[in-house]
Amino acid sequence: MGRGINRLKQHIAQIKGNVSSCPKATKIDQIKCRNSLLDNRNKKKGKVDENESLRAQVNIRSSENETITIDDDLMEDSFGSIKAKRSFGPMDRWAYECAIPFHAFEKDSFKIMLEAVGQFGRGAPPPSRYEMGETYLKKEVERTINLLTPYKDEWKSNGCSIMTDALSDRKRRSIMNLCVNSKMGTIFLSSKESSDEAHTREHIHEYVESCIKEVGPKNVVRIVTGNASNNMGAAKLLKEKRQTIFWTSCATHTLNLRHEGIGGLPRLRNTVKGKAAYDMVVKATFLTGVALCLMVFTPLVKVLRMVDADRKSSMGFVYSEIQNVKEEIIIALGNNKKAYEPIMDIISKKMKGRLDTPLHLMAYLLNPYYLFKNPEIQNDIDVTDAIVDFVDTIYPGDHSLQNHIVMVELPVYMGIQENFSREIAIKGCDVNYDKFDPCNIF
Template identity: 40%
Template structure:
């Protein structure tokens, strides 16, 4: 089997049956392969196959650059583990993992680990390092920028948007409805009888829908409640409910009051209108179907406009929410790298030509070009004074109908990185 060059893991059921039959036909005296033959050569073969799969990604790193991503977490045995991954247009690749339970996670410690990963990947290939915004990561960022001034240290967009949602969710106007929604779902799921009754009326559909982040789960639960509004009302006014012991208990009467309350459902509807644009941004940042960097700043601006519309553009009603978004985004989702990719995404520039005259955007692209081509003035001159004007003015291929048509599609399907 191994000598034939067919990896063991790739054999299907039919082939495996034939293998067993062949062994049986051989009869007594068959000498199975040794543990070494089953383990060592096959392992080496698998390592070689994996390296072959990585080759395409490594070529992409060298051609268009890549991002180094690091994340620390604690496993069930309370061990502290740090993971490193490399992301490019070809996808995300696991690089390495280190147990660091005995180490103090200082900025210097994180920097040393990240820097070693950068050396392994190739410093010339790395454009940015992505982490969350913990204080020790910020200290490591300063050390990295000092050593490698041509790189960016970028904060995880999904983490930032999730923090935005949590902060907004704590606002009085939303906290009340979220708390009541949690009270209702906890009551239903805490008892077998109420859960069975809910599933009867919803045709076995659940309310709680787990997601990657805690607040995304909260949003999906609110969305699910809204979708099942009528079914839940029928449940709490049904004969089964009124005859049950739960209809007379305190937590049961509380759940009933929530479900029949018009103000509760209006509040949930408002929550969804406000949270939906940011959840959409969260899903974009946390997805892996396409490179999201070029859409983050543009979709953040669109999310703010959608939230304003949810309040009928009455500033006094949306002001605190926009302040939360802008405070969390400042220096995190409006970095020079975010602004530059925003400009270089035709999806936005072709719709709004005023972007190219934005002072912040212009400053951002100068910063990026100076970083990318730090010691090459001629290359900086070529990009800023020759190539960029062609793109801004839609000269050559940038002006073709086909180029503009692609940008008119929905941002969820359009990927400028594939052009």
């Protein structure tokens, strides 16, 4: 736009060379435009002189004028061997003035930027505000979109999950986020400020529905939300419209609610204040209570850490691990039904309809780490019901394909036949290490 304005001013000022002269321009108009062009030229020259003056103040090889000397060992760890000590001059002052987070200097992109400046040499021109806000920003957006191509291909190949989240920022604005998770990882999709709108089930459903359309209904396997009543209502609306998409609660949120419920039991809850705290901790009963808490919460926290980690998907593990937690707690409490029954009731109540859905049970069955160790899990009535519900949801009305999966493909796997019976397959599923992924075994 700037060049167009300059050409227009040259046209009115009747400056020959780049444009034709305006025959209708008055003397006053010509003088105004000539003065404006002259002012712009002087401003540019002044800017160049100012930049040269600023550059003249920088001497990274000097230790004067408040420069910071960088330690050899620190620089060697970050950038390789350094022959002589150097100082970064006014770089620190720029960072402080612009409130640059200190961890930004540890980014690889910052190191690459320094290398680019160094390769350019003295007098490297900084980008303008326009370039940063328009030209380069558009290029970066385009680059980011291209980086997402493999993720979108994965969505089409193996499906994905849409995850919702709501939070309040420092200004108390209510913000809703949507992310997409797949085997390749989680990416941010969109964000929406909803401070002026009630987070009703209709509002949440409408937002999630827009995301489903953007990702592609055929690519979405499930929706993950919190456990609030409005999310539950949105899930009901989703099931009515999108019958081939599963809804599940956030595993981390569900487990936290479970811990909160168990922590509220009379035997585990004991709040003391002030001087009473000292009197309490020196009593043997307090130490007994601490031991009880450790016995109950240690296995519970292990599952929470598993689902809250980013190392791998927990979908195929969470159901079985919760069953293992129940057994560990029962044994830790000496098979005392009066002691463990309230805990079991809370675990079952919090799991119901959240972490024991057909999707969770099917993922549990299709995890060879569990099936190969205990083939009897295929005879569990909950698992067999989940198989039917799962194929009916994924392939509604396609009875031929449903029958083929249930009667032909699944029996080969559950009977550990063909490739599943090979020693390499069985040994590969023997240990549940951090990188173990049931989807990559066969």
